[in-house]
Amino acid sequence: MSAYFSQILILICIYAIVAGSLNLAFGYTGLVNLGHIAFFGLGAYTSAILTVEYQVPFMAAFFAAGAVAGVFGWVITAITSRLKGDYFALAALAFNFLAVAVFLNWISFTHGPLGIAGVPRPQIFGLKILSPEGYAAFAFLVMAAVFLFMRRLTASRYGRVLEAVRDDALGAEALGKNVFRLKCQCLVASTFCAGLAGSLFAHFIQFIDPYSFYLPDLIVALTILIVGGLASLKGSLAGALIIIIIPELLRFLPIPDHVVGPLRQAVYSAILIGILLVRPRGIFGKVDLE
């Protein structure tokens, strides 16, 4: 039973990081990054390939996962710098399709649709984390560190400027703020965190394939984000807690296993639509979805 709870806690931590970092870009800076899951996937693949194929120590692979995702985050902002609002969102979504296509087809590197199996459990400074409880503690530490970092950033004057960029980028430029650089930095920070979450995910599930980083996951991340509320890190934490736990309750109902999967998606979609109708700002949201 304790193993089961540990697994739930690990998932909550991973999704809290994914949604919280999406919130940094989307909620605070107005960068509707619909390709966020691609960066989660890039982190997972980086960490898995480095540890499985090249026997790189876990901690190095973990940070490399963040770095690779961050570099791609920078590339995406640079390429799309001339695109506004909805067009950025579409370009980011297109990037997600592209990333999955690469995961699927660059077989020598990613094993394509077969995925990468046998991703090892982390070993940190000689200590191998084998138990679910140990992994949960590690995931919790990572989540706490990521949220502390994002909290320091968003609560600072820098955070106010990010919000200014979201509310009126032109007005921010007129005050001498380099909007392009701010967007780049924000997206790099956001995708770096998503990459770390990807590493946590790969070493937890110990098997990754391209389909783990696709639209269903984007829906989960968006649902957490919207339920918790835009521009609220507390909201993303609460959202992850609620959204990961609710479908678990389905297990305790007399429902056949093959129905549980699709039902889970249906539940997410229903929650997403429900909250948009009833409380569009989510639980702790500070800004409206536009």
Add this chain to the structure above:
Amino acid sequence: MLQIENITKNFGGVEAIKGSDFSVVEGRTTALIGPNGAGKTTLFDIISGFVRPDTGRVIFAGEELNKLQPFQRANLGISRTFQQVRLFRYLTIMDHLIMSEDSFDTKFWRNIFKRPRVERSKYEAVLEQFGIERTLDTVVSDLSYGQRKLLQIAMALRRPHKLLMLDEPVAGVNSVVQAKIENLLLDLKSKGETILLIDHDMNFVRRLADHVIALDAGVVIVDGTPEQVLNDSRVLEAYLGV
């Protein structure tokens, strides 16, 4: 201080600016007047970098600005307001005032590790000076139109700057706020500010400006002292449409 040379701008067939030249002298108040659609705001946008001219140069403090981004021009010392007030709807008055002050807030790592102390009294004094009777924590979407305009001018003034550009600072506000802004500008003028302002109110312009530039259909028609320009038959014609 500021020279505009042979600027033209075409918006998909509409010739908004047709070869304008003029300059703004340091320590003086220059007014840009002209009927609706004359191209005044377009000139402001060209100077501050939000609109790229088709031809011509903008020279500020001896430096050619054409290749610079709007934020770079702002940091060289061009501080402006907008005809359509631009504020950040979810932020408070205090956020706005702090943001206009310096560029500490754009430093990523320093903001993570350092938290400068905020002296509220300093900002309360600004509200007092501008007659904005609201608390610092008021979110700007709750402000009246006049209060937003005042806040925008306060922000432009707080930025370290050499040139202050105001696009219709008193349009659409009541006479009390109008008088407040006028006194503020007269005070700045006496302290040697360099101001470039756009306005339709001839009496307001007469009281404030040292120098007036009249624009009509994208062309500078008269350029001179307020008496010269405001009594010129071409200006009266442009305004009255005779």
